[in-house]
Amino acid sequence: DAGITQSPRHKVTETGTPVTLRCHQTENHRYMYWYRQDPGHGLRLIHYSYGVKDTDKGEVSDGYSVSRSKTEDFLLTLESATSSQTSVYFCAISARPRGQGVEAFFGQGTRLTVV
Amino acid sequence: TQLLEQSPQFLSIQEGENLTVYCNSSSVFSSLQWYRQEPGEGPVLLVTVVTGGEVKKLKRLTFQFGDARKDSSLHITAAQPGDTGLYLCAGSDNYGQNFVFGPGTRLSVLP
Numbered sequence: 001d002a003g004i005t006q007s008p009r010h011k012v013t014e015t016g017t018p019v020t021l022r023c024h025q026t027e028n029h030r031y032m033y034w035y036r037q038d039p040g041h042g043l044r045l046i047h048y049s050y051g052v053k054d055t056d057k058g059e060v061s062d063g064y065s066v067s068r069s070k071t072e073d074f075l076l077t078l079e080s081a082t083s084s085q086t087s088v089y090f091c092a093i094s095a096r097p098r099g100q101g102v103e104a105f106f107g108q109g110t111r112l113t114v115v
Numbered sequence: 116t117q118l119l120e121q122s123p124q125f126l127s128i129q130e131g132e133n134l135t136v137y138c139n140s141s142s143v144f145s146s147l148q149w150y151r152q153e154p155g156e157g158p159v160l161l162v163t164v165v166t167g168g169e170v171k172k173l174k175r176l177t178f179q180f181g182d183a184r185k186d187s188s189l190h191i192t193a194a195q196p197g198d199t200g201l202y203l204c205a206g207s208d209n210y211g212q213n214f215v216f217g218p219g220t221r222l223s224v225l226p
Contacts (some may be wrong), residue, residue, distance in 0.1 A: 033214070041218070042216050045214075045215075090157050090158075094214075102214045103148060103160055103163055104158075104160065104205070104214070105160065106150075107157055108155075108156060109155075
């Protein structure tokens, strides 16, 4: 199994508070992704990183920010949590074998509830 | 924006039956991946297909990439309860910056 650890695994927070989720990898992969998964929407990309300090927005980035100061760590911050951000969050990593596609390995997810 | 559609959305079958699920797009992908996700877990990569017309087999699972690299299918022979889960397809370009998932097919195999 790919070495990906998400923390925390579960969190309940109040509306308006900041929340940070952490993704740690031991694979030294260049690409890291944050997704959210909701019923009826599948996996939607929030932000991704293509190197240390190199990040870009995905399709549902509003209300989220990310940081990557080291290859192994990718942080997702909800600046002011809202109930619409209640979801299961997945981190994924990938190498990029050129011409062979992007094969992503996922963490076990963080279930976040905003009350 | 590249989009992937999957069908059927839900499928419930008896143990021992065969089934096929589909992943379709109007866009061309350089490669396509299939994942399986069990409740409470992250998706797990099953296979990557790269070449148009490519067929890959993984035990009772057969994956095919369409000739035009716009669609793919997953066929399961003699389904077992352990095959139950959410099957996701994902497509990517060569640079990893456009990597999209389909909404998934939720499969339930009844004993």
